[in-house]
Amino acid sequence: MRRLAILAVLALEVPGVPASSAGATQTVAMKGIAYEPKQVTVHVGDIVEWANQDIVAHTATARDKSWDVNVLPGKAGRMVMKTPGRFDYICRYHPNMTGEIVVEP
Amino acid sequence: MAKIHLTLLGACLCLAPYGAMAQGAAKLTDPQIAHIAYTAGQIDIQAAEQALKESKNKEVKAFANDMVRDHKAVNEKALALVKKLNVKPEDNETSRQLVQQAEAKRKELSALKGAAFDKAYAQNEVAFHQQVNGALQSTLIPNASNGELKDLLATGLKIFQGHQQHAEHLVQSLPARTGALAH
Numbered sequence: 559m560r561r562l563a564i565l566a567v568l569a570l571e572v573p574g575v576p577a578s579s580a581g582a583t584q585t586v587a588m589k590g591i592a593y594e595p596k597q598v599t600v601h602v603g604d605i606v607e608w609a610n611q612d613i614v615a616h617t618a619t620a621r622d623k624s625w626d627v628n629v630l631p632g633k634a635g636r637m638v639m640k641t642p643g644r645f646d647y648i649c650r651y652h653p654n655m656t657g658e659i660v661v662e663p
Numbered sequence: 664m665a666k667i668h669l670t671l672l673g674a675c676l677c678l679a680p681y682g683a684m685a686q687g688a689a690k691l692t693d694p695q696i697a698h699i700a701y702t703a704g705q706i707d708i709q710a711a712e713q714a715l716k717e718s719k720n721k722e723v724k725a726f727a728n729d730m731v732r733d734h735k736a737v738n739e740k741a742l743a744l745v746k747k748l749n750v751k752p753e754d755n756e757t758s759r760q761l762v763q764q765a766e767a768k769r770k771e772l773s774a775l776k777g778a779a780f781d782k783a784y785a786q787n788e789v790a791f792h793q794q795v796n797g798a799l800q801s802t803l804i805p806n807a808s809n810g811e812l813k814d815l816l817a818t819g820l821k822i823f824q825g826h827q828q829h830a831e832h833l834v835q836s837l838p839a840r841t842g843a844l845a846h
């Protein structure tokens with residue numbers, strides 16, 4: 559079961575970005591209708607990966623609409639952070655879920 | 664402040680008899696609590712299905728689809744849990760009142776069309792989630808004796824608080840009822 563989950567994550571494509579240029583991966587859990595950790599700091603080119611441990615689907619949606627990741631229960635979704643800045647984000651389905659990603663140059 | 668209290672009391676009227684009983688000897692049992700929570704979920708799924716049939720608004724439809732998906736997921740977990748615990752959900756006065764109230768609302772909404780329907784549906788989604796969340800917080804969660812049931816209700820509360828906020832945003836994004844014809 560655990561191995562299946564890991565395989566599912568590995569199988570995910572990162573659109574438009576060759577694997578060789580991928581930076582470090584920072585994982586954020588979607589757990590108990592919250593992002594954990596609530597705030598992460600990464601560098602341009604790094605990947606943020608959201609792992610949904612809840613029983614319902616969630617999204618990670620930048621408030622400025624520049625990115626939007628939908629994650630089904632038990633799955634993971636990822637996004638390469640290409641633009642430096644401070645990004646507040648929410649879940650579109652449960653806007654009481656809020657988080658922040660700081661992307662350093 | 665007094666005004667806010669009155670509004671909340673009005674919204675929770677349906678569950679008031681049990682709220683009051685919870686103080687006394689006749690505490691809600693787990694089979695009754697499970698039945699109330701499941702019924703509330705079913706009601707919101709049926710309201711969403713009505714909206715999916717009636718509405719032409721993209722955001723309203725998306726919201727309704729979210730409600731169907733989430734409430735089905737929570738109710739499936741609830742069913743699996745009561746089966747595991749060998750608990751048989753038990754119909755009760757609170758569940759019956761919720762169903763009655765929902766039936767009246769369904770009729771009221773079925774008389775409306777277009778933007779007027781959308782607004783009324785969204786407003787009722789705010790009110791209904793507020794009512795259910797209030798009941799979960801004040802009565803259902805505190806009275807649940809099984810730990811796993813309590814946890815599932817607490818998770819449900821957080822999900823439904825999200826729905827309430829989502830519904831509030833939806834109400835704000837829809838045109839005011841009086842201006843509906845202009846759109």
Ligand SMILES: [Cu+2]
Pocket residue numbers: 615616617649650651652655825
């Ligand atoms: Cu969510």
